[in-house]
Amino acid sequence: MNAKDNINRGSGSPEARFLKGLVWVAVAGLLAACEINDPVGEISRPGFMAAGVYWDVPVTNVTAGNEVAFQAQYWSVDKRYTSLGVWYDVVRKMKYSLIFPPTGFTFLLDSTELVRESQEIRPFVHDENGYSGEKKAFVIDGTFPVSYTLAALEYKNPLTWEQTRIDQLIPEGVRKRFINGFFAQLGYQDFKTLLVTQNGVVPADTLETWFDTVTTDGTVSRPVKPEALPLLRQKVDQLPFSALVYNKNRQFYAVEFSRNYELNARFRVVNGQQVANFSDVKRITVF
Helix, strand or coil: CCHHHHHHHCCCCHHHHHHHHHHHHHHHHHHHHHHHCCHHHHHHCCCCCCCEEEEECCCCEECCCCEEEEEEEEECCCCCEEEEEEEEEEEEEEEEEEEECCCCEEEEEEEEEEEEEEEEEEEECCCHHHEECCCCEEEEEEEEECCHHHCCEEEECCCCCCHHHHHHHCCHHHHHHHHHHHHCCCCHHHHHHHHHHHCCCCCHHHHHCCECCEEECCEEECCECHHHHHHHHHHHHHCCHHHHHEECCCCEECEEEEEEEEEEEEEEEEECCCCEEECCCEEEEEC
16 A cells, blocks of 8 residues: 555544645635735725826916916715815925136035925815716816915026125025135135235235245146145135125126925825825926
């Protein structure tokens, strides 16, 4: 008698029943695992289906203080709607451009920051009369507001220096990074022009002691002495910022700043089972 015959004939034995039990436990465990890891099944169970929602925003460029027109379409299998509304977050974008005219060094910086989390801007009330048989959905033709405080701002190459305005628009950290950039590129003649000729903050004979004179193959160079670098930086930092960005040839201050806002807007629907769903995002640029 072979092993196969033993198993077939002994199917009623305790050993066989034990093996069958293990098989059933394994199958049951597999089925349970499949059910637990089936998010689609979880959502589609009665009472967990979110409403469908679609919306269109024809014009996505808006002037601050104006309203934005849209059309929203929504539907739900439970045919109940407890909350409707437009939500958006606010993103601030800033650009800086600073030029040191004597050398042409240009400092550029772009900044993007989320300044307000998404929140409801305008709620709407469900209207049973708003159903469209053609679209097979409830339809809202509405608008939502954009605050005038989100108006874009541009400040470009002023002809006169406004210290208070500059302090408001150009942070100290940005100015410091600008100075770090052009300072590293300055040579003897640049320092002489900036500190002696134009601004008179260092006597000419003192400046000479801060540089060596090196002749190599008939070529004379003036490298800065290492111990003089902190002194040079101290003198540059003492200069008014206006002196660092003034373009004498074109007679303006080479400072540019712009700020504008973008809104990431969505339409939100909560059905009768308190399940929320959002439409796709529409990016609104504010001017």
